Amino acid sequence: MSSTLFIHHSQFDQHSVPPSHPESPLRNLAVETKLRQTGLWQDLSVQTCEMVHPDTFKKVHASGYIDQLYRIAPPKGMILADADTPLMFNTLKATEEAAGSGIQAVKQVLSGEFKNAFCAIRPPGHHAEPNKTVGFCFVNNIAVAAQYALTHSSINKVVIFDFDVHQANGTIEIFKNRNDVMVVSTFQHPFYPFSHAFSPSDNIINIPLEAETASTQFRRLIEGKVTQAISSFKPDLILISAGFDAHTDDPMGGLDLIDEDFYWLTKLSMSLADTYANGRIVSMMEGGYNLEALALSAHQHIQALAGQ
Numbered sequence: 001m002s003s004t005l006f007i008h009h010s011q012f013d014q015h016s017v018p019p020s021h022p023e024s025p026l027r028n029l030a031v032e033t034k035l036r037q038t039g040l041w042q043d044l045s046v047q048t049c050e051m052v053h054p055d056t057f058k059k060v061h062a063s064g065y066i067d068q069l070y071r072i073a074p075p076k077g078m079i080l081a082d083a084d085t086p087l088m089f090n091t092l093k094a095t096e097e098a099a100g101s102g103i104q105a106v107k108q109v110l111s112g113e114f115k116n117a118f119c120a121i122r123p124p125g126h127h128a129e130p131n132k133t134v135g136f137c138f139v140n141n142i143a144v145a146a147q148y149a150l151t152h153s154s155i156n157k158v159v160i161f162d163f164d165v166h167q168a169n170g171t172i173e174i175f176k177n178r179n180d181v182m183v184v185s186t187f188q189h190p191f192y193p194f195s196h197a198f199s200p201s202d203n204i205i206n207i208p209l210e211a212e213t214a215s216t217q218f219r220r221l222i223e224g225k226v227t228q229a230i231s232s233f234k235p236d237l238i239l240i241s242a243g244f245d246a247h248t249d250d251p252m253g254g255l256d257l258i259d260e261d262f263y264w265l266t267k268l269s270m271s272l273a274d275t276y277a278n279g280r281i282v283s284m285m286e287g288g289y290n291l292e293a294l295a296l297s298a299h300q301h302i303q304a305l306a307g308q
């Protein structure tokens, strides 16, 4: 059996946004197609997402906010939850699966069944704040996973490493001022979501990057900072918010990373996980909007996780 778990949705077209929207079901399809074409699919243990009850979202979101999402969700068609974020008739089921996959993955990685896991899920989550939708995100999937992991007796400290081109504003809002979670976020700055680049508390490690930062400079800039932050925190588990929109071909981001940078980033994370966290990593998909760049970058990330 593979040591890497891959979790995907029960149907690929859940959260069926209008065709013009970049955060589309085609993203998941592109990733899976690439994994099958390259043969990596055969080396993964594939599972379908298990849904989680929406009360679980309330561990990291305001109760009233979650209740309101369920109240306003349309029985058919769509409404806009905010200017960027369409709430479809089938969004909340996808959200229950997306957040559920993190719990499912954490459970099996902590039990030792798998060394690590990748959740190919959407909608993404890292912009979702305690009480509002932001930038395509409704429920903060990685935060739900982190909060769940901390209920295990063996897990006292969790690192969330977010390498999406956009700052993890939601994850930061949820976990600032905590001593059991460290959030390390690398992101283009100044850039959407235009939240503060300074750190609101000691457990938030913001690593802002200038537009057009490319591979060599990126690796030099983040290697020291990420390694230093995670080494000083000594987490029992590393969670990754895996956004692939820092790729040079991404239509939304302005950084210039290449496919192989995502392999390198993953190996860096794995080496830190080996040192502090018994190798345990759970990674959840965030952004990435050029389908080919997304597929190639995710392939590099998963290939590294699978030990290749």
Ligand SMILES: [Zn+2]
Residues within 6 Å of the ligand: 164, 165, 166, 243, 245, 286, 287, 288
């Ligand atoms: Zn992003």
